Amino acid sequence: MLWMENMQNVSEEYNQNIWEPNYVFENEEYSWAMDELYDNDCSSSPDGAPASASLSNSNNILSERNRRKRLNQRLFALRALVPNITKMDKASIIKDAIDYIQQLQEQEATLQADIMELENNNNNNPKNHDLPMLLTSKNTNVFDSPIQLLQLNVTSMGDNTLMVSITCTKRADTMLKLCQLFESLNLKIITANLAVVSANLFNTLFIRADEEEKEELKMQIQTAIAAFNGPQTPITI
Amino acid sequence: MLWMENMQNVSEEYNQNIWEPNYVFENEEYSWAMDELYDNDCSSSPDGAPASASLSNSNNILSERNRRKRLNQRLFALRALVPNITKMDKASIIKDAIDYIQQLQEQEATLQADIMELENNNNNNPKNHDLPMLLTSKNTNVFDSPIQLLQLNVTSMGDNTLMVSITCTKRADTMLKLCQLFESLNLKIITANLAVVSANLFNTLFIRADEEEKEELKMQIQTAIAAFNGPQTPITI
DNA sequence: ACGCACACGTGAGGC
DNA sequence: TGCCTCACGTGTGCG
Numbered sequence: 001m002l003w004m005e006n007m008q009n010v011s012e013e014y015n016q017n018i019w020e021p022n023y024v025f026e027n028e029e030y031s032w033a034m035d036e037l038y039d040n041d042c043s044s045s046p047d048g049a050p051a052s053a054s055l056s057n058s059n060n061i062l063s064e065r066n067r068r069k070r071l072n073q074r075l076f077a078l079r080a081l082v083p084n085i086t087k088m089d090k091a092s093i094i095k096d097a098i099d100y101i102q103q104l105q106e107q108e109a110t111l112q113a114d115i116m117e118l119e120n121n122n123n124n125n126p127k128n129h130d131l132p133m134l135l136t137s138k139n140t141n142v143f144d145s146p147i148q149l150l151q152l153n154v155t156s157m158g159d160n161t162l163m164v165s166i167t168c169t170k171r172a173d174t175m176l177k178l179c180q181l182f183e184s185l186n187l188k189i190i191t192a193n194l195a196v197v198s199a200n201l202f203n204t205l206f207i208r209a210d211e212e213e214k215e216e217l218k219m220q221i222q223t224a225i226a227a228f229n230g231p232q233t234p235i236t237i
Numbered sequence: 238m239l240w241m242e243n244m245q246n247v248s249e250e251y252n253q254n255i256w257e258p259n260y261v262f263e264n265e266e267y268s269w270a271m272d273e274l275y276d277n278d279c280s281s282s283p284d285g286a287p288a289s290a291s292l293s294n295s296n297n298i299l300s301e302r303n304r305r306k307r308l309n310q311r312l313f314a315l316r317a318l319v320p321n322i323t324k325m326d327k328a329s330i331i332k333d334a335i336d337y338i339q340q341l342q343e344q345e346a347t348l349q350a351d352i353m354e355l356e357n358n359n360n361n362n363p364k365n366h367d368l369p370m371l372l373t374s375k376n377t378n379v380f381d382s383p384i385q386l387l388q389l390n391v392t393s394m395g396d397n398t399l400m401v402s403i404t405c406t407k408r409a410d411t412m413l414k415l416c417q418l419f420e421s422l423n424l425k426i427i428t429a430n431l432a433v434v435s436a437n438l439f440n441t442l443f444i445r446a447d448e449e450e451k452e453e454l455k456m457q458i459q460t461a462i463a464a465f466n467g468p469q470t471p472i473t474i
Numbered sequence: 475a476c477g478c479a480c481a482c483g484t485g486a487g488g489c
Numbered sequence: 490t491g492c493c494t495c496a497c498g499t500g501t502g503c504g
Contacts, residue, residue: 057498057499059476059477060477060478060498060499060500061497061498061499063477063478063479064478064479064480064497064498064499065496065497065498067328067478067479067480068496068497070328071327071328071331072496074328074331074332074335075331077331077335078331078334078335078338081335081338081339081342082338089493089494090308090494090495091304091307091308091311091494094308094311094312094314094315095311097315097334097338098311098314098315098318100338101315101318101319101334101337101338101341102318104338104341104342104345105318105341107345108341108344108345108348111345111348111349111352112348114352115348115351115352115355118352118355118356119355172420173420175416175419175420175426176413176416176417176420179412179413179415179416180413182412183409183410183412183413188339188433189412189431189433190432190433191430191431191432191433192412192429192430192431192432193428193429193430193431194426194428194429194430195427195428195429196426196427196428205431294483294484296491296492297483297484297485297492298482298483298484300492300493301482301483301484301493301494301495302481302482302483304493304494304495305481305482309481326478326479327479327480328479
């Protein structure tokens with residue numbers, strides 16, 4: 001019944017691995033969602049299992065651990081969006097999110113009804129509201145000057161945060177084009193910084209995204225710039 | 238290792254318990270979240286375990302099974318609320334819910350701003366159609382979401398530097414419009430910073446200009462925003 | 475073969 | 490004590 005005792009080797013490397021999910025957690029109550037991150041080797045299985053099985057087993061364990069970690073990060077990110085949270089249970093987090101979504105949905109319906117009523121009330125303005133407006137159909141007004149990219153880096157900062165650092169030559173409407181590009185990519189920008197030094201434009205922005213989307217994001221930015229510039233592409237990096 | 242074979246007694250009562258979570262599920266693909274619902278008694282443990290331990294153990298198993306079932310039901314209910322779902326992963330469900338909540342939040346901000354705008358439009362009769370209407374060459378793709386200015390400060394930092402601090406509600410294309418506006422004013426931007434907090438957008442930029450242009454610059458920005466938003470202006474500061 | 479996503483049983487820890 | 494929630498390792502099934 002109790003033939004497997006590979007637990008509780010946590011205490012030493014716990015303190016250096018506890019910050020690896022990078023959710024800050026200054027308050028120490030309710031600190032589940034990060035009770036993992038110790039990699040035991042799990043060698044020498046009691047029955048004479050061969051080494052290959054042990055290796056694949058270890059991979060499975062690690063993969064499953066990462067999966068649980070991702071799920072908990074997402075759940076915690078979901079919890080961060082809901083304003084009125086009652087309990088920190090996993091089930092309660094999802095329940096509160098459900099209630100909040102329903103509340104937002106009916107509030108949206110109410111607001112839209114109010115808008116329609118107000119629009120009908122003053123019968124002299126013929127404006128129409130088109131709200132959904134997905135991406136990729138708004139950059140039809142590229143005229144001439146392309147974005148000349150000098151450097152592009154995407155690094156993971158932890159805490160579901162990616163830092164994008166872009167350097168390009170400053171010419172007319174470059175910043176405008178970059179903004180257009182960022183909006184088209186639907187990035188969740190936390191903070192953006194821009195510095196102009198002589199004729200160069202240094203742009204640093206922090207984006208809320210999963211850490212594993214790093215390379216994907218870099219490729220997205222590159223292809224977006226390429227698509228923005230048109231058929232001829234002076235990307236040099 | 239394989240001393241416990243209490244699986245696969247599902248087939249009879251599966252059909253009457255499958256509808257117990259009350260989510261309809263007419264399509265039969267992706268039907269996880271309901272792979273449980275068999276209550277085995279688990280009596281007569283093979284080793285001579287006492288009856289109390291066996292009973293508490295069985296209760297634990299059953300309770301844990303119910304907990305998992307509740308969690309999956311909630312997750313599935315959450316998934317039912319989100320319109321645009323990509324994958325049926327647990328992690329993807331939570332991710333899509335997160336994106337949807339954020340989208341609903343900014344849409345709510347947009348709609349509330351629209352309501353305020355419409356109410357101002359109802360109260361105020363046309364009186365300011367004498368706006369300078371600069372820029373006008375590139376804003377052919379402005380739909381109808383204006384910049385809702387919450388705060389605007391211009392302070393002199395000395396050394397021919399002015400600091401402009403702008404707060405407005407974050408909605409779609411707000412940053413793009415601000416960039417367009419700044420470019421149209423031909424400002425000599427040294428450094429610009431942008432922070433997004435919930436549904437607000439905080440913008441701070443340092444501009445190379447004479448100190449006596451402070452009030453003039455503030456007026457320029459205000460009138461530019463007014464011109465950008467169109468005839469009706471919901472400036473509240 | 476390999477990886478991924480899941481449900482399961484189990485022990486630990488908190489009220 | 491029992492009840493509840495969680496993380497863990499494991500087995501299974503699918504692409």
